[in-house]
Amino acid sequence: xxxxxxxHEVENPRPWLFRCVRNLAxxxxxxxxxxxxxxxxxxxxxxxxxxxxxxxxxxxxxETIGTLQLLIAELxxxxxxxxxxxxxxxxxxxxxxxQTNLTVSNVGYKLHHTLKSLATSLxxxxxxxxxx
Numbered sequence: 001x002x003x004x005x006x007x008h009e010v011e012n013p014r015p016w017l018f019r020c021v022r023n024l025a026x027x028x029x030x031x032x033x034x035x036x037x038x039x040x041x042x043x044x045x046x047x048x049x050x051x052x053x054x055x056x057x058x059x060x061x062x063e064t065i066g067t068l069q070l071l072i073a074e075l076x077x078x079x080x081x082x083x084x085x086x087x088x089x090x091x092x093x094x095x096x097x098x099q100t101n102l103t104v105s106n107v108g109y110k111l112h113h114t115l116k117s118l119a120t121s122l123x124x125x126x127x128x129x130x131x132x
Contacts, residue, residue: 015073022066064127071121079114086111
């Protein structure tokens with residue numbers, strides 16, 4: 001509904017939608033905090049140990065992935081193509097160079113600076129270290 005009401009203001013709807021949904025989810029979590037912490041609950045019931053990761057860890061990872069997807073969607077097309085070929089298609093630098101008509105060293109240079117830019121953007125958003 002928000003996209004429909006702001007359609008005339010939105011240039012790129014997909015990243016806008018991701019950001020809107022992310023912000024709504026964060027607002028919901030912030031406004032509906034639990035009364036007891038999960039750490040207290042774990043200490044009270046030592047006999048029940050879940051092999052699954054803690055929900056807040058999973059939520060943090062999913063939030064980081066969503067944020068990273070937004071940042072990648074906002075990259076210029078050539079940089080987005082390089083990231084896609086390297087990390088989605090799993091190509092080596094030589095194969096990427098052949099497909100993009102760049103030199104192998106230029107592929108490495110551009111990917112390095114694109115990834116560095118993404119890492120800086122994540123740090124500015126408060127995401128220090130991404131695992132995996």
